[in-house]
């Protein structure tokens with residue numbers, strides 16, 4: 001593959017087999033994402049967006065098809081290998097922030113680096129730098145419960161960058177925010193994109209989706225549209 005292709009999916013299918021019923025959530029996804037793109041994924045509820053995000057983020061594996069992340073084959077690898085690829089290459093931002101409530105913003109951002117084996121000194125310095133970058137330099141010692149939703153999501157964005165991942169994946173990152181905070185969060189993503197980050201953002205909000213460099217529409221497990229955004 002061209003070395004600026006970071007995500008390469010071909011004929012990816014995902015079947016959930018719950019015993020009685022089989023749900024074919026993805027029915028043949030072909031998707032290439034180049035380094036430095038900001039891709040919004042849109043589509044109605046139940047269309048397969050989160051399933052796609054879970055596969056992209058190495059949280060789950062496809063039932064069939066090809067998936068290469070950063071030139072590395074992901075299809076068919078073991079659970080342990082999948083976790084290792086995920087920790088090294090992917091940063092996540094979730095709708096519900098997924099912060100640990102009883103530790104500070106600073107410690108939340110340090111968490112991936114703790115697992116990543118960075119020294120305490122390096123962890124502290126990088127966490128403070130990332131939190132400053134998302135506008136929370138004055139809130140390092142605040143616990144999530146002492147922050148607004150928009151501020152919590154900024155902590156989550158800082159945490160997603162802790163290990164300097166190849167891609168940042170966000171699943172409905174503005175879903176629990178009012179429209180002003182949601183717009184602010186989208187501006188942070190746009191800034192990251194301008195700094196060269198590769199981002200894939202799932203969003204229900206067409207106005208936010210338009211602010212990406214590319215908009216991919218998923219319907220009933222298939223990509224039904226793929227066009228340039230306004231960014």
Ligand SMILES: Nc1ncnc2c1ncn2[C@@H]1O[C@H](COP(=O)(O)OP(=O)(O)O)[C@@H](O)[C@H]1O
Nearest residue numbers: 016018023025044045046047048049050051052
């Ligand atoms: N863990 C699961 N087990 C069984 N079915 C699932 C599971 N996760 C999602 N699905 C089904 O797969 C389809 C796609 O779901 P999902 O990827 O969550 O869509 P979206 O994020 O676009 O709302 C839906 O029909 C959903 O019910």
Ligand SMILES: [Mg+2]
Nearest residue numbers: 046049050051
């Ligand atoms: Mg979803």
